[in-house]
Amino acid sequence: MSESDGLSMEKSGFESTREFFDMWLKVYNATTGRLVEMPAIGPAREKSEKMMKGFSTFVNLYAAGMDSSSNFQSVFMDAMHKVQEKTATDMEGEISPEKYKDFYNIWMETYSETFKEFLKTGHFASDMGKLNSHLMDFQKYNREMLEENYLKPMNLPTKTEIDEINKELYILKKTVKELSRQIKELKENK
Amino acid sequence: MNGLNLLDDQKKFRLGMEIFLNPPEFSVGTTPSEVIFGEDKMKLIHYIPIVEKPHPIPILIVYALVNRYYILDLQPDKSVIKKLLEEGFDVYVIDWGYPSGADRYLTLDDYVNGYLNNSVDKIMELSGVENITLLGVCQGGTFSVMYAALHPEKVKNLVTLVAPVDFDTDKGILNIWAKTLDVDKIVDYYGIVPGDFLNSAFLLLDPFRLMIDKYVGMFDRIEYNPDDTTCQLRNEDYIKNFLRMEKWIFDSPDQAGETFRQFMKDCYQNNLLIKNEMKLNGKKINLKNITMPLLNVMAEFDHLVPTDTSKSLNEAVSSSDKETLVFPTGHIGIFVGSKSQKEVCPKISLWLKPRSLLNGKTEEKTVQAYVELPEPAEEKTKEQRKNNRRSKVNKK
Numbered sequence: 001m002s003e004s005d006g007l008s009m010e011k012s013g014f015e016s017t018r019e020f021f022d023m024w025l026k027v028y029n030a031t032t033g034r035l036v037e038m039p040a041i042g043p044a045r046e047k048s049e050k051m052m053k054g055f056s057t058f059v060n061l062y063a064a065g066m067d068s069s070s071n072f073q074s075v076f077m078d079a080m081h082k083v084q085e086k087t088a089t090d091m092e093g094e095i096s097p098e099k100y101k102d103f104y105n106i107w108m109e110t111y112s113e114t115f116k117e118f119l120k121t122g123h124f125a126s127d128m129g130k131l132n133s134h135l136m137d138f139q140k141y142n143r144e145m146l147e148e149n150y151l152k153p154m155n156l157p158t159k160t161e162i163d164e165i166n167k168e169l170y171i172l173k174k175t176v177k178e179l180s181r182q183i184k185e186l187k188e189n190k
Numbered sequence: 191m192n193g194l195n196l197l198d199d200q201k202k203f204r205l206g207m208e209i210f211l212n213p214p215e216f217s218v219g220t221t222p223s224e225v226i227f228g229e230d231k232m233k234l235i236h237y238i239p240i241v242e243k244p245h246p247i248p249i250l251i252v253y254a255l256v257n258r259y260y261i262l263d264l265q266p267d268k269s270v271i272k273k274l275l276e277e278g279f280d281v282y283v284i285d286w287g288y289p290s291g292a293d294r295y296l297t298l299d300d301y302v303n304g305y306l307n308n309s310v311d312k313i314m315e316l317s318g319v320e321n322i323t324l325l326g327v328c329q330g331g332t333f334s335v336m337y338a339a340l341h342p343e344k345v346k347n348l349v350t351l352v353a354p355v356d357f358d359t360d361k362g363i364l365n366i367w368a369k370t371l372d373v374d375k376i377v378d379y380y381g382i383v384p385g386d387f388l389n390s391a392f393l394l395l396d397p398f399r400l401m402i403d404k405y406v407g408m409f410d411r412i413e414y415n416p417d418d419t420t421c422q423l424r425n426e427d428y429i430k431n432f433l434r435m436e437k438w439i440f441d442s443p444d445q446a447g448e449t450f451r452q453f454m455k456d457c458y459q460n461n462l463l464i465k466n467e468m469k470l471n472g473k474k475i476n477l478k479n480i481t482m483p484l485l486n487v488m489a490e491f492d493h494l495v496p497t498d499t500s501k502s503l504n505e506a507v508s509s510s511d512k513e514t515l516v517f518p519t520g521h522i523g524i525f526v527g528s529k530s531q532k533e534v535c536p537k538i539s540l541w542l543k544p545r546s547l548l549n550g551k552t553e554e555k556t557v558q559a560y561v562e563l564p565e566p567a568e569e570k571t572k573e574q575r576k577n578n579r580r581s582k583v584n585k586k
Contacts, residue, residue: 097199104406112398119394120363122370129370136375143379162291163381170295173230177304 014073021066028059050148057141061134068131071124079114083107202412209412209429216430218437219260221272227312231287232305234312237271241278245546247346248280248317250310252337254329255301255449256388258441259283261525262327264434268526270535277539279546282313284330288443294381296446298453299471302336310337310344320549321346321482323542326353328495328521332457335503336470339479347545348509349485349538352521354495355477356464356502357457363395364494368458377447385442395493408432435526464502480507485541486514487534492521513541 036056040049086106090099118124147158227234251271253259262283263271274281284306289296313322321344326334331353338345359365376383393400411428415421462468468475486504488497497516504512517534519527524534 108398108403112396112403115398116363116396120360120366122366125367125370128367129372133372133375136372136379140375140379159381163294166292166381167295169292174300 014070018066018070021063025059025063033059047148051145054141054145057134057138061131061138064127064131064134068127071118071127075115075118079111082110082114086110198414199410201414203409205414205425206409206412206429209426213433214426214430216433216437218265218434219263220266221263221269221275226282226316227309229305229308231289231293232309233285233287234309235283235285236316237275237281237283239280240275244278244280245543246317246548247319247321247323247546248282248313249274249323249325249349249542249546250313251281251283252306252324252326252330252334253284253286254327255286255445256329256385256442258438258443259285259327261438261522264438264526265431268531270525270530273531273535274539277535277543279539279542280317282309284309286443289382289446290444291382294447297448297471298336298456301446301449302333302470303340306333306337307341307344310341314344319346320344323347323349323546325349325351325538327351327525328353329453331355331500332453332463335477335480336463336468336475338482339475339477340470340473342479342481345482347483347485347542348480349487349542350500350503351487351538352489352492352495352500352524353486353503354457354499355506356461356499357459358461358464359496359498361496361498362494364391365458365496365499367391368454371454371459373451373454373459377451381447383445383447383450385444388445389440389442392494464506466506477503477506478508481509483511483545484509484513485538486512487524487538488514488516489520489524490516490518492524494521511545515541 033056036052038052040046040052042048083106087103090102090106143159147160150156151158222238223235224238225233226236251259251262253262263269266272271281271283286301286305310322310324314320324334324338324345324347326332326349328351331350332355334348334350335353335355338348357365357368376387380387408429412425413421456462456468463475464477466474466476466478484504484507486500488500489495490497501514504514515534515537517524517529519529519534524530
C-alpha cells in the first residue's frame with residue numbers, strides 16, 4: 001500500500017496495523033455497522049435484533065482492545081529503547097554472569113518504572129475504563145444470548161432467575177433480622 | 191570465577207526446586223482463638239488472652255473485605271495480634287468470610303450497621319463494658335470511621351491503620367483508575383465481583399516486579415552453602431515465609447456487589463465520606479460525631495493507601511485527643527515488616543494502654559480463661575516431610 005493511501009510502511013508494524021484497523025473501523029461503521037443496527041422486522045424481529053446488536057458490542061470491545069494494545073506496545077518500545085541506551089556500553093566485551101545479573105536488574109528497573117509512569121496517567125485510566133466497560137457489555141450480551149437461546153428453550157434456570165431468588169432471600173433475611181431485633185427489644189422492655 | 195558463579199546460581203535454583211518438590215508445611219493464623227459469634231458468613235473471633243488481667247477495654251480489629259484478616263497473624267514472629275495479646279489486650283477480629291452469589295445484595299449498611307454493630311454489641315455483652323476500641327485496617331478502617339461516626343457511644347477509642355478516608359488524590363494509582371471505572375456495569379454483570387478481578391488490578395500496579403521479579407528474587411535469595419548445616423533450615427524458613435505471603439496475596443474473597451458499588455462510587459469516585467455527605471441506609475455519616483480519642487497510623491511508602499488519603503481524618507473529626515503516626519514502611523510492611531513488631535505495635539500499645547481503662551477506674555479486669563502461648567511448634571524434620579510430600583496448609 002502506498003503513502004497516498006494514508007499508510008506508511010516506514011512506521012513500526014504495529015502502527016501500520018493500528019492505522020489499518022482505524023480505516024477498517026471507519027468503513028465498518030459506514031457500511032456493515034449501519035446494517036446491523038437496522039431495525040429488524042418479521043416474526044423473529046425481537047431475537048434477530050438482539051443478535052445483530054452483538055456485532056456492535058463485539059466491534060466496540062475489539063476497538064477498545066486495539067487502543068489498549070497499541071498504547072502498551074508503545075510503552076514496550078519506549079522501555080526497550082531505554083534499556084538499549086543504558087546497556088549499550090555495559091554489555092560490550094566478555095559476557096559474564098555478573099553482566100547477566102546487571103542486565104536483568106537494569107531491564108527490570110527500566111521496564112518497571114516506565115510502565116508505572118504509563119499506568120498512572122489519566123490516559124491509561126481512561127483507556128482501561130473504556131475497555132472494561134465494553135468488556136462488561138460484551139459479557140452481559142453473551143449471557144443474555146445464552147439465557148435467551150439455550151437455557152430458556154431447554155427449561156433450565158438462568159442467572160437472572162437465580163438473582164431474583166437471591167434478592168428475595170436477601171429481603172426475607174433482612175426482614176427476619178429486623179423482626180427478631182424488635183422482639184428482643186420488646187422482651188427486654190417487659 | 192564467572193563460570194563458578196553461574197554454576198552457583200544453577201545450584202541455588204535446583205535447591206529451591208528441591209524445596210518446592212518436598213514442600214514444607216506452613217500455617218497461617220496460628221494464635222489460639224475461638225469463634226464466639228456468627229451471622230451469615232461473618233464470624234467474630236476472640237483471641238485467648240495470654241495475661242491474667244487484660245486491659246479492660248477490648249479491641250475489635252476490623253479488616254478489609256479485600257484479602258483476609260490473617261495478615262495480622264501471618265506467623266508467630268510476624269503477628270500484630272500476638273503482639274497485642276502480649277501487651278495485655280483482649281483482642282477480637284471480624285472474619286467477613288467469602289461472599290457467594292446469595293450475598294450479592296448485601297449493602298455497606300449491612301456490613302457497618304449490621305455485622306459490625308452486632309459484633310460490637312456481642313463484645314460489649316461478653317466483656318461487660320459500655321464501649322470498645324475499634325482498630326480498623328485499610329478498608330476496614332474506613333468502615334470503622336463510618337461506624338464511629340454513626341455509633342460514637344459504643345467506641346471508646348478509634349485506631350485507624352492505613353485507612354483511606356479522603357479519596358480525592360492522584361498520588362495513588364488505584365485512586366486514578368477508580369475514577370474511570372463504570373462500576374454499575376461491573377456490578378450489574380458480575381453481581382459478586384470476583385476477587386481475581388481486583389487482584390488483577392493490584393498486579394497491574396507494578397506488573398514486572400509483582401509477576402516476574404518477585405519469583406526471580408525468591409530463587410536468588412536461596413543460600414547454597416553445603417558446609418553450613420543451618421543453611422537448609424534458613425532456606426526452608428524463607429520459602430515458608432514466601433509461601434505464607436503468596437497464599438495471603440491470592441486468597442481474595444469475592445466482593446458483595448452492592449457494597450462494592452456504593453464503596454467505589456461514594457468513596458473513590460465522589461469522595462463523599464470526608465465531605466460528610468455519605469449516607470448509610472439514608473442516614474448521613476457526619477465525621478464531626480467522632481469525639482473519642484483517635485490514633486491515625488499511616489505508612490509513608492504506601493502505594494495503595496497514600497498518606498494523603500488518610501491524614502485528612504484528623505482534621506475532619508471533633509476529637510480533641512488525636513494523634514498521627516507515620517512509619518517509613520509500605521502498606522503490607524506495616525503488618526509484617528521488620529518495623530511492625532519493633533515499632534508499630536509497641537507504639538499503638540503505648541497509646542492505647544492508658545486509654546483502655548474503664549471510665550474512672552484503674553483496675554484491670556480478670557479473665558477466667560487465659561493461655562500461655564506455646565512456642566512456635568517445632569518444625570518437622572526433612573525426613574518427616576519427605577513422607578508427606580503434599581503441601582498442607584492449615585487455614586483457620
